Every structure is written in C-alpha cells, then in structure tokens.
Amino acid sequence: MSPSQLTNGLRARWKQLRASFVAPALVAVVALFVYSRALDWGLPGGDETWAADAIKPSAPLAVAFHNFGHGWNSGWFWFKYPPFHAFLLCALYAPYLAWLWATGGLAGFQSDYPFGLADPVASLSMLAWIGRAASAAMGAGCALLVYACVARSFGRRAAVCAALVTTFAYPMVFYSQTTNVEVPYLFWLLASLVGAVRIIEDDRRLRWWVLLGAGAALSVSTKELAAGAFLAVPVVIVVRSLIMRVPVWTWIRGGLVAGLSFAIAIALANNVLFNPLGFVQRTKFLTQTLPSEIALRYAPYYFPIQLGGNRGAGVELAQLSLALSRLSASLGWPTLALSIAGFLIAARRRPAWTLLLVAAGAGYYLVSVRAMLSLSLRYLLPLTVLCCAASGIAIAELVRARTGPAARWRPLGILVAALAAVWIFAYGWDVNRMMAGDARYDAERWLALQAARRPRVEIYQNRAYLPRFPEGIDVIEVPYEQRDATAFAERHPDLVVLSSSGLSGITVRYKQDWQSDSDGDSDADSGYSPAQRSAGGAVMNYTRDANAEFLRRLTAGELGYTEAARFSVTPWIDRPLIQSLNPAIVIYAAASAQPAAILPRPGTAD
Numbered sequence: 001m002s003p004s005q006l007t008n009g010l011r012a013r014w015k016q017l018r019a020s021f022v023a024p025a026l027v028a029v030v031a032l033f034v035y036s037r038a039l040d041w042g043l044p045g046g047d048e049t050w051a052a053d054a055i056k057p058s059a060p061l062a063v064a065f066h067n068f069g070h071g072w073n074s075g076w077f078w079f080k081y082p083p084f085h086a087f088l089l090c091a092l093y094a095p096y097l098a099w100l101w102a103t104g105g106l107a108g109f110q111s112d113y114p115f116g117l118a119d120p121v122a123s124l125s126m127l128a129w130i131g132r133a134a135s136a137a138m139g140a141g142c143a144l145l146v147y148a149c150v151a152r153s154f155g156r157r158a159a160v161c162a163a164l165v166t167t168f169a170y171p172m173v174f175y176s177q178t179t180n181v182e183v184p185y186l187f188w189l190l191a192s193l194v195g196a197v198r199i200i201e202d203d204r205r206l207r208w209w210v211l212l213g214a215g216a217a218l219s220v221s222t223k224e225l226a227a228g229a230f231l232a233v234p235v236v237i238v239v240r241s242l243i244m245r246v247p248v249w250t251w252i253r254g255g256l257v258a259g260l261s262f263a264i265a266i267a268l269a270n271n272v273l274f275n276p277l278g279f280v281q282r283t284k285f286l287t288q289t290l291p292s293e294i295a296l297r298y299a300p301y302y303f304p305i306q307l308g309g310n311r312g313a314g315v316e317l318a319q320l321s322l323a324l325s326r327l328s329a330s331l332g333w334p335t336l337a338l339s340i341a342g343f344l345i346a347a348r349r350r351p352a353w354t355l356l357l358v359a360a361g362a363g364y365y366l367v368s369v370r371a372m373l374s375l376s377l378r379y380l381l382p383l384t385v386l387c388c389a390a391s392g393i394a395i396a397e398l399v400r401a402r403t404g405p406a407a408r409w410r411p412l413g414i415l416v417a418a419l420a421a422v423w424i425f426a427y428g429w430d431v432n433r434m435m436a437g438d439a440r441y442d443a444e445r446w447l448a449l450q451a452a453r454r455p456r457v458e459i460y461q462n463r464a465y466l467p468r469f470p471e472g473i474d475v476i477e478v479p480y481e482q483r484d485a486t487a488f489a490e491r492h493p494d495l496v497v498l499s500s501s502g503l504s505g506i507t508v509r510y511k512q513d514w515q516s517d518s519d520g521d522s523d524a525d526s527g528y529s530p531a532q533r534s535a536g537g538a539v540m541n542y543t544r545d546a547n548a549e550f551l552r553r554l555t556a557g558e559l560g561y562t563e564a565a566r567f568s569v570t571p572w573i574d575r576p577l578i579q580s581l582n583p584a585i586v587i588y589a590a591a592s593a594q595p596a597a598i599l600p601r602p603g604t605a606d
Contacts, residue, residue: 023156026421027147027163030138034167034300035176038435039132044125045468047113050440052464052502052580053080057127058115060089067271067278076277077282079299084221084269085184089131113547131179138187139176144169145190146389149197149357153350154393157400162392162470165338170386171330171381172442174489177435181223182378188219189226189382193360194235196549199254200240200352202243213261217508221269224286228367231383233259240352247436262314262449279320279558298457300510316370322381325368328575332427333375334392334420342390361386377578395420423573430572434582439567440467443497443585446565447473455494479499480509485553494589496561500568501583504531554588564589 048059066076078086100106105118114120114276143163151159160576166172175182192215198208208428212233219226234255241251266272272279284290285299311319329335346354364382372379398413400419444467447457451472458476459466469475476493485508508531528542553559568584571577 006272010216023160024144024147027160028140029144030164031143031167032136034173035136037432038131039136042433042436043128044121045128047124048123048463049179050464050580051180053180055179057124057131059224060086060093064090067275072274073277075277075281076276077298079221081181082221082270084218085181089134090602093127096130100489110208128143128528132177135179135183136176139172139183142183142190142385145194146385148194150389150392152201153353158393158396158405161395162389165335165391166385166388168329168424169384170427170431171377171384171430171578173431174581175378180378180525185219185222185226185379186385188222188223188227189216192219192230196237196356197353199237202358206257209257210261213258214265217262217265219268221266225368225379229360229364232363236356236359274409277539319370322375323365326375326377326380327383330380331408332423334423336387338394338420340395344385345393346390355587357386362382362538392406400554426572431581434522434569434571437569438582439585441571442472442567443467457497458493461495461499461502462505464499464580465502467585483550485550485559488550488559496588498586499583501579504549507542507543508539509544519581560591562589562591
C-alpha cells in the first residue's frame with residue numbers, strides 16, 4: 001500500500017469516526033448544560049433537601065455504616081431503597097471527605113448532627129451537590145443511551161432527535177438535578193435495553209448479553225420498581241431468535257451469560273455476601289411477606305403497593321386512565337401524539353425493535369405501575385423516556401428528504417417539527433426557570449426582613465416543601481396531635497407558613513401497616529375519617545377531623561389570622577406539577593399584628 005493510499009484510508013476512517021462521534025458528543029453537551037442549571041437549588045440546606053423522597057446528604061454514609069457496621073449478616077435493610085446507589089454516592093463522596101479530614105473539617109464520623117463536621121451546613125451542602133452532579137451525569141447518560149437505542153435501527157438523525165426530546169422531558173429535567181433515585185435507576189434500565197436492542201439487531205457479541213443482565217441487576221438494585229420492565233424482554237429475544245433461525249446454542253449461551261451477569265451484579269450491589277439476611281428481609285418487606293413486628297423495626301409503614309390479584313375491570317380501567325393522564329402530563333400532548341406516530345413508523349420499519357420497547361413498557365406498567373396505589377409522575381419515568389425515543393423517530397420522519405409527489409409536503413413537515421421542537425424545549429426548560437426562581441427564595445427574603453422582631457413561626461409540613469428559615473426566627477414544628485383550633489389559640493404564634501405542596505401531611509396520618517386491620521376503622525369513631533383506600537377497600541390512611549377543620553378555618557380567616565404574603569411562580573405551560581417543584585408559599589399573620597408589625601403584602605412573584 002502506497003503512502004497516499006494509507007493517507008486516504010486514514011482520512012476516510014477519521015471522517016467516519018468523526019461523523020459517529022459528533023452527534024453523541026452534541027447530545028452529551030446539551031444534556032449536561034440543561035441538567036446543570038439548577039444544581040444549587042435550595043442550597044445551602046444542611047442535611048435537608050427541597051426534593052421529596054430525595055436522598056439526604058448524610059443518608060449514603062448511614063446506609064454504608066448500617067450495612068457493614070453491625071457485623072456479618074445483621075439483617076439490617078434500608079426500607080426506602082436498595083443500597084446500591086447509596087454505595088455509589090459514598091464512593092463519589094470519598095475524595096471530598098478525605099480532603100475534609102486532611103484539612104480538619106472532619107473530626108470523625110458521628111451518628112447525629114453535625115456528624116463530626118466542623119462546618120456541617122457547608123460540608124453537607126457540598127455532599128448534596130456531589131449527589132446531584134451524579135444524577136446530572138447519569139441524566140446525560142440516559143440521553144446517550146436513548147441515542148444508542150435508536151441509532152442503528154433508524155439512523156443518526158432519528159437518534160439525535162430522540163435523545164434531545166429525552167433531554168427536555170419535563171421529569172428528566174427535574175430529577176436529573178436532585179438526589180432522587182429515579183434517574184439513576186433509569187440509567188441502568190436503559191443500559192440493559194441497549195444490550196437487548198443490540199441482540200435483536202443480530203449483534204452476537206457477548207458484551208451485549210453482559211450489559212443486558214448487569215444493567216437489569218443494577219437498575220433493580222437502585223430501585224426495585226424497575227423490575228417489571230425486564231420480565232418480557234427475554235421472551236422477545238427468544239421469539240425473535242426463533243423466527244430469524246438464530247442457532248439455538250447462540251441465544252442459550254447468551255442467556256446463561258446474561259443470567260450469570262445478573263446474579264453477580266445483584267450480589268455485589270446489594271451486599272449479599274456480607275449481609276444476606278438484609279437482602280432477604282428487604283425482599284420480603286417489598287412482597288409484604290415479612291412479619292409486621294420485624295418490618296416495623298426498620299420502616300414506619302408499608303409502601304402503598306398491591307401486588308397481583310383480581311381487582312375488577314373498573315379498578316383496572318381507573319388505574320390505566322390515571323397512568324395515561326400522568327404520562328400525558330410528563331410528556332405534554334404534542335410529544336405524546338408524536339410518540340404514537342413514532343411507534344407506528346417503527347412498527348412498520350423495525351417490528352422486532354418496536355416489540356422489544358413495547359414489551360418493556362407493558363411489563364413495567366403491569367408489574368410496577370399497576371401496583372402503585374399512589375401514582376406520582378416519577379413512577380412513569382421509564383414509560384416517558386420510551387415515548388421520547390418514539391417521538392424522535394417521528395420528528396426525524398417529518399424532516400426526512402422526499403422525492404416525487406411527496407416532496408411537496410416536506411416544508412409542512414419541517415414546520416410541524418420546528419413547532420414541536422419549540423414546544424418541547426419550552427416544556428422542559430421551564431422546569432429550570434421554576435427551580436431557579438423558586439417562590440421559596442422570595443419567601444426567605446421576606447422572612448429575613450421579619451427576623452429583627454424575632455417572631456414565633458409555626459409549621460406543620462415536611463421541611464422539604466417549605467422555605468429555609470433565617471436566624472432570629474423561632475420555628476415551631478407542631479406535632480400532629482396538636483394541630484387543632486383550640487391548641488392553636490393557646491399558642492398564638494406570630495406567623496404561620498404553609499406550602500401548597502404536602503398539604504395532606506397536615507391532616508393525614510398513615511397506618512403502619514395499611515393492609516392489616518390492626519388500626520381498624522374504629523379510628524373513624526374517635527375523630528378520624530378514612531382518607532385513602534386501596535383498590536381492595538383497605539384503609540391506607542386517615543384524616544384527623546380536628547386537623548382538617550383547623551386548616552379550613554385558618555385559611556378562611558376564621559381564627560383571627562389573615563394572609564400576609566403569598567409567593568408563587570406561574571409556569572409557561574400549565575400542567576400538573578411534580579410535588580416538590582414550584583410550590584406556592586403562603587404566610588399568615590395575626591390580624592391584630594397588621595399593619596404595624598408586618599411589612600406590606602408583596603405582589604405575586606412571577
């Protein structure tokens with residue numbers, strides 16, 4: 001081969017590599033930019049967070065200690081989540097903690113606040129930022145994995161469109177900037193699906209079987225809700241292999257490799273080798289077979305899930321309708337419409353690919369979503385992203401070059417695609433705007449102006465939904481049983497701070513085990529009313545009547561308190577909001593204290 005031929009060959013190879021590299025690099029840069037705009041949301045916050053059910057900064061260290069600090073096979077388990085993501089965060093914490101120790105910022109770990117930290121607020125806030133940065137990186141990874149799922153079957157343009165639609169998906173923008181486990185478990189789920197896609201695309205290398213098994217294991221080890229997505233995937237692979245007459249030994253060997261990868265990853269991620277009883281007890285806890293006396297040592301209540309069972313057509317249709325409404329809110333109706341079109345296009349061009357994704361989504365719904373009696377937007381995140389992948393295929397089809405009579409429709413397709421892109425951008429980017437301009441910031445500034453009076457402030461909700469309180473304000477967290485009009489009149493606080501999120505926490509009391517009758521409906525005869533029932537009719541939680549009446553009278557101005565300030569941010573596009581996102585903050589003050597002691601009521605912050 002002559003030097004010129006070698007040079008030309010290297011140039012051609014470079015062009016090919018550059019073409020395959022530029023598109024995913026663009027996706028990664030855009031996703032990281034979108035997912036880093038509000039990483040400082042609510043910081044510094046010490047060991048608290050504004051995201052409901054997010055992992056607090058100290059939690060990974062506590063999980064690691066309890067897993068390894070009680071000796072071999074202690075049986076301890078974390079009732080909220082599997083331990084894998086906590087272990088991963090501990091690994092990411094390690095360099096910063098080592099630096100703190102070396103510089104005197106960490107005197108030694110302690111179980112209670114300030115945990116041995118010289119400056120706990122600053123240090124815990126940095127740990128929170130590290131955890132959020134991990135979510136942002138995994139969110140960008142999700143966009144890249146969507147790209148990988150689409151690229152070989154539908155081309156680079158469709159893959160870029162799918163990845164960008166995923167990047168701006170409303171729940172993705174939010175959860176990629178918190179320490180909730182939603183984006184991490186989705187990352188591993190999508191990694192497993194990439195392996196499955198490569199397998200049905202007839203790539204017979206064992207690496208994809210390893211990715212299929214290990215990705216599924218790590219996803220379930222981050223949050224077990226992911227399990228349903230994987231149940232039908234092996235069936236699709238086997239059926240496709242039989243139809244395409246793939247040698248039986250090929251997919252049997254691959255299945256064994258995937259199964260072994262799954263088992264090894266499960267054992268390592270869940271600390272099964274050192275604490276096997278903990279893994280067994282958490283599994284029994286989730287399947288509601290663990291005796292209550294053991295479960296309640298670790299968890300204050302059972303999760304509101306109902307596994308299996310015939311619930312009747314009416315209940316099933318109601319759950320399906322609720323899931324569709326949540327999915328529509330996550331995507332927005334234009335993206336939902338595009339996803340339907342995208343699946344239809346995919347079914348015609350790549351039926352095996354379409355069947356794989358539909359099977360993963362259907363399995364996830366039937367096993368995971370169907371069981372969730374309290375259905376939040378985040379529980380639909382895997383379905384949301386699968387729809388985003390299909391939406392990208394539809395957008396690419398709209399702008400595809402055409403010949404013949406169909407060419408006249410291309411300008412219209414480009415216009416529709418452009419309008420859809422603007423809408424998708426606004427729907428997702430608005431989350432960053434709402435986080436950066438969170439109404440709690442304005443509420444905090446207003447409260448800081450009151451601090452000179454040293455007012456007594458009452459709160460009744462989880463601090464995740466409330467503003468941070470400046471020094472000089474005496475904040476009283478009123479116990480559940482003392483939230484009634486009589487006790488309130490005796491305390492007579494200066495201010496009451498309410499959030500529009502988490503209002504049910506003021507009045508609702510959760511049963512320890514909602515499936516048992518140990519609490520009984522007798523509570524309804526002693527000032528409690530059933531608030532929520534399961535599909536089978538069991539009472540899951542109660543409303544204390546006195547609390548509900550107190551809240552009604554307070555907000556109606558019947559207790560001598562009037563609204564002194566209200567702070568809220570109006571979304572660009574109206575939608576059901578994630579509970580932790582953009583709560584309105586309302587501050588009530590005693591009427592006798594106005595207007596002398598209370599500053600003039602500000603306008604609504606937009």
